[in-house]
Amino acid sequence: MAKYIVVTGGVVSSIGKGITAASIGRILRSYGLEVTAIKIDPYLNWDSGTLNPYQHGEVFVTDDGMETDLDLGHYERFLDVNLSGESNITTGKVYHSVINKERKGSYLGSCVQIIPHITDEIKQMIRKIDTQSQADVVLVEVGGTVGDIESQPFLEALRQLRNEEGHDNVMFVHVTYVPYLKAAGEFKTKPTQHSTKELRSTGINPDMIICRSEKPIDNPLKRKIAHFCDVEPTAVINAPDVPSIYEVPLVMDRENVGKYVIERIKLGVGEDSHDLSQWRDIVKSLQKEEPVLKVGIVGKYIELEDSYISIRESLKHAAAHIGAKVDIQWISAEETIDLAKLKQLDSILIPGGFGERGISGKLEAVGYCLENQLPLFGICLGMQCMVIEFARMQGLEEAHSTEFLEDSPFPVIDMMEEQKKIKHMGGTMRLGSYDCKLANGTLAHQAYQQDIVQERHRHRFELNNEFRDQLKEEGLIISGTSPDDFLVEIIELKDHPWFLGCQFHPEFKSRPNRAHPLFVSFMQATLDHKKK
Template identity: 75%
Template sequence: MIILAKYIIVTGGVVSSIGKGITAASIGRILRSYGLKVAAIKIDPYLNWDSGTLNPYQHGEVFVTEDGMETDLDLGHYERFLDVNLPGESNITTGKVYLSVIEKERKGKYLGSCVQIIPHITDEIKSMIRKIASKSRAEVVIVEVGGTVGDIEGQPFLEALRQLRNEEGYENVMFIHVTYVPYLKAAGEFKTKPTQHSTKELRSTGLTPDMIICRSETPITSPIKEKIAHFCDVKKEAVINAPDVRSIYEVPLVLNKQKVGEYIIDRIKLDVKGAADLSDWAKIVESLKIKEPTIKVGIVGKYVELEDSYMSIREALRHAAAHLGKRVEIGWISTNEKISKEKLKGFDAILIPGGFGKRGIESKIYAAKYAREEKVPLFGICLGMQCMVIEFARYIGLEGAHSTEFDKETPYPVIDMMEEQKRIKKMGGTMRLGAYKCKLRPGTIAHKAYKEDLISERHRHRYELNNEYREKLEKEGLIIAGTTPDDFLVEIIELKDHPWYLGCQFHPEFKSRPNRPHPLFISFLEAAAK
């Protein structure tokens, strides 16, 4: 049976970072509660092919999909809210679009035509969107356009979406515009002019919003909604307010109270049976409101000034804490300055996340040393696991042990790149990306947490534990708790005579969901609570 998808396009205005991603994910969650199959797409107008080489300070974390694509962090929101695994194709960038068009031009696909923005670039954009709709067999495809209306780099995408609406038909494409309504204390009132101008800018591209979602610090009044409806030419019931809330997971409930789902279903004629059922989601939100007891976790990283750099880890900790009926309090410890015992001793547990580059490495290694000596639960993820191995190697007498990523001349390269990887020169080509299977050793912390013999987790790294040192490390007390099914690559390490000391080469945080917390995070916080 051929499923003809309906499209919901989410654009943003006034300022960036107002929550388009959370809004799009929340709308998806509401539609899922009607029993609809929903897919999501994030359009990023930057020229990078993917998010893999972007600085976390500029762009937040890089989210990795099951099929190994390095994407925008909004795909993480989509997966957590929709409880689905999205393909890497769900992140469309200008770089991907232009590269595809240029490759086709080089192969003569355009039969000598002068290749232009319209129709060739816009056709490629539409083709990529429709491909996701077809492969996912979704009934609704939510397309979020990154940036704000008026950005020059976003214009080809808006034009493509204008064409998509005309080609698919009015009843099959809906536009939702997310804006910001500021409150001026000096004037004592909300100001609607930014929303008016943003909507006018959107109209200048040929697009008319069907719904306007107004972000604000506090709830806006009914007269303000009426004013926006009047000046922006939308129905009053299509002016929705999304004020700041304690938890991002409350947003679907806030939107649902204002009948967003009902309006969308009527506008694009979706076939649903019954009303939305967000009762399970409401329970999740309530569980996240717990204030006591509190577990204090210190995250030791070099990008801690921007929490979005560790978005999935933060959320995974919250999911696990709520599952245990507890609250997690995260302390951010920067490795850009020397770490002391005093900075670490107030935490119930320590987590060392992934990362790249030498800066801050010795601070991470010190954190691993502290946790090992003081018997504090320690969770090392990716580079965090590698720092645990380096620290342990030094502890057992391999003085100067290191990773060849940071010290090419180390006498004990306990972390190294595999020989077949060393021959690859292309940026990103040496990385192990996406889902790989892992065989667990019975009786280990990992095996008890997963309650399975074989698991699958997502990776994003170049360097591995050097097998030449594996026997020596194991003899001294390091436990190889998980390996690739062929036993060649080490995936999980633990430590004898320690309450909870686990490092994994993969990124478990990418698979955590508010309704299905990740077992390793649950086990970690259980140990911290003791």
């Protein structure tokens, strides 16, 4: 039977609950424990697929094809595990399941209510992950902040879970913000006190309080928080801002978080099994200051970096792998591209996306890389832009994607056949992990050192096979396809320092301890270009 660690948040949103939960998981992994994670999102959406990145950050895709909250990406990277889509529980999923059961008569004529039917469904979904994963510890992060109306059924379900599983099997970690008032010259604990009081009003007493702050707080302040919030002084943990999110497990480990958790929920492992040396090595490699590689990301959501968080982290992983540091330059695809800025770059990456907005800027960036022999990596829509611009430069001047120009005379990118009859937006794309067959002697094969790889997808459009032979005759290399050779997965150019586009999203599989092969190859080409 697994133990549960529930992470809640207070004071403000985006306080770092996901990183906190992932860091606790990383520390427990260092004891040799198996850890899995669940993210609860109280919104009514079924999943994150239709959410605007400006509102919710990137959409993370699991192997089984679920479009989830970006925190699942943090969990996978920190815990080095592959999570299922069921690890993201939303209000929409819970209510949909309950209503379906009611329609089938599963409740035997009962009046269906929040308690017990909704709360029982929530507990069932949580326990299902426990059963499927066979993990020692299940991390459960509750999105939003304590006091949010939509969170109340989930908090009640988790309160019940603690009573049903027993005190020794469930613990609550509350993440709060301790602001520093510069005018007063001191930290203020009242927001933490009120947030904890709000949590306790739901019947949940926190076992540990993680205090987020801009600067470190001292022990007298910790004792004050422990006194007013009714927790042990050793259970008040400070997590001040650090340069890298990967340092957070080390910060929390120095505060003996692992030791306290293991004793609190009786995990039965000793301190002698504790080993975070590999993680320390990872953090050290990510702290390298030179050489600095300037990589431009040309996108339309650049004002919120979380829109491309997996790409950002994948670049960091790959740079550390080759002994360098990446300096990401955010370039708006919606504005006229500043050529002077492009000249300062060592390479360019064009990420995925949807819609016509920003396409002209992305195409302009592709053209610049082709003309100036600058390494270019295109992902999903980025690959499609590479195909469009290449086709135009080979004489098909009106080449386009039917996503943006339905009556294009040269639709080199077109909607997948199985997508043409679909009317609904949510969860209807080609989603999840699929096999990709690699051609020998290509950049892709050289990077992976494998013949077949598995990568995660999220798209509706693809390279149009009607133009496939013509593009190949003009010099485009098809280096990766579906095993039946029907879908184009990777394209390259031969006479270019590094020109590669992939239809899938390799950023979802990169880890700080295992940088993704394509990102490593791209960063190595970036370094080689810089040395010229």
